[in-house]
Amino acid sequence: MARVYEAEAISGGLILAVSGAAIVLAQARGVYLDYVSFAPHYLVAAALIGLATTYRRLGRAPQISMTLMSCAIFVLFTNGGAVLNYLMIHPGSATIDPLLIRADAKIGFDWGAFAAAVSRLGWAANALGWVYKSSLIQLAAMILILGFSGRQVALHRFVLTGVLCSCFSIMIWSLAPSFGPSLYATLSPAVESRLGRVVDPVYTAQLRALLHDGVRTIDANSLIGLIAFPSMHTVMAAMAVWYARRTAIFWPLAILNLAMIPAILVHGGHHLVDVLGGLALFAMVAWRVARLVPDEPLAPALQVQTASGGRLIRIASILPPVFRPNSVPRS
Structure with a gap:
């Protein structure tokens, strides 16, 4: 028998739902979905799940098995979520960006003026680009650190929060799409040159084309981030800082992610309210996840136990990316 934690099972169910919805919508x-281009990602995820399952069957190295399973979850969900997000594009539809720009103005924020001001910071402006690009590295590092240090509760909350926040952000974006202020504000060539933005004019042109023409083909190598509101980069920054509490990397991450805020605004081409929306989304989901995943990590058990985030649910089989836990009533 293989065993899986409920946080992993919930994440697996969401992976199945999102991936299934993407296939049906396509x-x-x-x-056209280029399945071949996604094959390496799924093979890596399958290998991670296979190794994690083997460790659990042998009853050895629980830290390694949790870490491997968490890595697999993020690989699988990132691919399925990105594809579903693309399929939510409706050519020619209006975005809520004008509304978000007005909301920024109400709180005294002007994206073009802010970007121009940051461009005058010299090397610091370019350094913010590297800060922006560090999000996925931070995510991977958090999984490894929490997993290998045996912080089961924090790891499962981290994983489940990331998956749920992504689901909600896709849902919100599908109802009220937004691409950011860079589609509506043009920076001077001098400012663009000094900034070297990640979401540069070429990236912006891709967004415009998707909004105008929609999508006809999806492959793993051409996917780009679409969602402006709520900002998932903000969610990831908040996740890294919050779940790094009581670890040696908390203060370095806290300082780094303070710099992430202007990096998201400039290099990510985001409205200020995108950042605020990302923080609100994270706070709500993290609060709920803290109640789904118990505070005390429980040792693996051979018997089916009451379903809770930290307990193991015995299952008959485990097939990537589908987790199939038995139905267990709550006490």
Whole structure:
């Protein structure tokens, strides 16, 4: 028998739902999915799950098995979520960016003026680009550190928070799409040159084309981030800092992610309210996840136990990316 924690099972169920919805929508809309381009990602995830399952069956190195399973979850969900996000694009539809720009103005924020001011910071402006690019590295580092240090509760909360926040952000974006202020404000060539933005004019042109023409083909190598509101970069920064509490890397991450805020605004091409929306989304989901995953990590058990975030649920099989826990009533 293989065993899986409930936080992993919930994440696996969401992976199945998101991936299934993406496949159905692609077929319904006549969008070609290049499955071959995604194959390496799924093979890596399958290998991670296989190793994690082997460790659990042998009853050895629980830290390694949790870490490997968490890595697999993020690989699988990132791919499925990105594809579903693309399929939510409706060509020619209006975005809520004008509304978000007005909301920024109400609180005294002007994206173009802010970007121009940051561009005058010299090397610091370019350094913010590297800060912006560090989000995925931080995410991977957090999984490794929490997993290998045996911080089971923090790791499972981290994983489940990331998956749920991504689901909610895709849902919000599908109802009220936004691409950021860079589609509506043009920076001077001098400012662009000094900034070297990650979401540069070429990236912006890709967003415009997607908004105008929609999507006909999706492959793993051409996916780009689409969501402006709520900002998932903000969610990831908040996740890294919050779940690094009581670890040696808390203060370095806290300082780094203070710099992430202007990096998100400038290099990510975000409205200020995108950042505020990301913080609000994280706070709500993290609060709920803290109640789903208990405070005390429980040792693996061979018997089916009451379903809770930290307990293991015995399952008959485990097939990537589908987790199939038995139905267990709550006490």
